[in-house]
Amino acid sequence: MRELVGIHEQKDIDKLVEKILRDLGRPEPPLDLKMVRELLRLDRKYYSSTDVGPLAEFAHRIKVAGKRLAEDPSVILEVVKKAKLSGLWLPDDRKIFIDSEVPELKHRWIEAHEITHSYVPWHAEFLLGDTELTLNPACHETIEAEANFGAGRLLFFGPQFSLDAKDCSQSFKSVQTLKARYGNTLTSTFWRFIEDRDPGRATFGLISDHPRSSEINPAPDGSGVHHFITSIAFRQLFPHVTAVEIYAMLKRNISRSRRGPVVSGNDVLIDLRGEKRIVALDGFCNTHQVLTMGWLPP
Numbered sequence: 001m002r003e004l005v006g007i008h009e010q011k012d013i014d015k016l017v018e019k020i021l022r023d024l025g026r027p028e029p030p031l032d033l034k035m036v037r038e039l040l041r042l043d044r045k046y047y048s049s050t051d052v053g054p055l056a057e058f059a060h061r062i063k064v065a066g067k068r069l070a071e072d073p074s075v076i077l078e079v080v081k082k083a084k085l086s087g088l089w090l091p092d093d094r095k096i097f098i099d100s101e102v103p104e105l106k107h108r109w110i111e112a113h114e115i116t117h118s119y120v121p122w123h124a125e126f127l128l129g130d131t132e133l134t135l136n137p138a139c140h141e142t143i144e145a146e147a148n149f150g151a152g153r154l155l156f157f158g159p160q161f162s163l164d165a166k167d168c169s170q171s172f173k174s175v176q177t178l179k180a181r182y183g184n185t186l187t188s189t190f191w192r193f194i195e196d197r198d199p200g201r202a203t204f205g206l207i208s209d210h211p212r213s214s215e216i217n218p219a220p221d222g223s224g225v226h227h228f229i230t231s232i233a234f235r236q237l238f239p240h241v242t243a244v245e246i247y248a249m250l251k252r253n254i255s256r257s258r259r260g261p262v263v264s265g266n267d268v269l270i271d272l273r274g275e276k277r278i279v280a281l282d283g284f285c286n287t288h289q290v291l292t293m294g295w296l297p298p
C-alpha cells in the first residue's frame with residue numbers, strides 16, 4: 001500500500017501526525033483515539049445494516065455518476081458496501097462513521113483511517129469535490145492508501161515505533177511486546193515491525209494459513225498466503241523471491257503445533273547474485289493465523 005503514497009505526501013502526513021502528537025502533549029503509547037477526536041473536534045458514529053439511520057446524513061451529499069441518490073439510507077449502505085468501505089467521513093459536519101458489523105478488533109484501525117481523512121487537508125477538498133463520495137477508482141485508491149498510511153503513522157506514533165522496535169531483538173516475542181505497548185492488533189504490529197524496524201536489513205513477514213492444519217486461516221485463492229510483507233533491503237536483495245517460495249519454506253520448517261511458537265531455525269534463499277544466504281526464521285500461530293518472519297542474521 002505504501003507504494004501508492006508519494007514521498008511528498010508521506011512527508012506531509014508525517015508532519016500532520018507530528019503536530020497531533022505535539023498538541024496532545026506527547027502522550028505515551030497506546031494512543032487514546034478519544035483524545036484525538038476531541039482535539040480534532042470529531043464526532044464518531046456507528047452504522048450497520050440494521051441501523052442505517054446515521055447514513056441518512058449522507059443521503060443528500062452523495063452523488064453517484066453525477067446523480068444524487070434518493071434519500072434512502074439503505075441505498076447508501078449498498079453503495080458503501082460495494083465500494084468495500086468500512087467507514088466514512090463527512091467533512092463539513094466533522095463526523096466519522098464506522099461499520100459496526102466489522103469485527104471489533106478492526107475498529108481502531110478504521111477509526112484512525114477515517115480520522116486521517118479528516119486531518120489531511122487535501123482529502124476534504126477531494127471528498128467535497130464534484131464527485132463527493134469518491135468514485136474515480138484510481139484517485140480513490142490513492143486517497144485510501146494515504147489514509148491507511150496516516151492511520152499507521154498515527155497509531156504507531158510516527159517515528160517512535162521504529163526506534164522502539166530497534167531497541168527490541170529481531171523476534172516474534174518483540175512483536176508481542178510492542179503489540180501490548182501500542183495497543184494495536186498483532187497483524188498491524190507485525191506489519192510495521194517487518195517494514196520499519198530496520199529497512200536496511202533484509203526481512204520478510206508472511207501471514208498465512210497453517211500448512212499442516214487445514215482449518216487455520218485458509219486463503220480464498222488456495223495459496224495459503226494472506227500477506228507477504230518485505231523490507232526495502234529484502235526487495236533489493238531478493239527481487240525475484242515470491243510469497244509462494246516463502247510459503248514452501250514455511251512448509252519445510254513448521255511444526256504440527258497449532259498454538260504458540262511453530263517455526264524456528266534457519267533456511268536458505270538465493271540472492272540476486274546467485275549466492276546462498278542463510279535466513280533465520282521465527283513464526284507463531286495464534287490459532288487464527290500463522291505469522292512468520294525471516295531475516296538475514298548479522
Ligand SMILES: [Zn+2]
Pocket residue numbers: 113114117143144147
Ligand atoms: Zn477511506
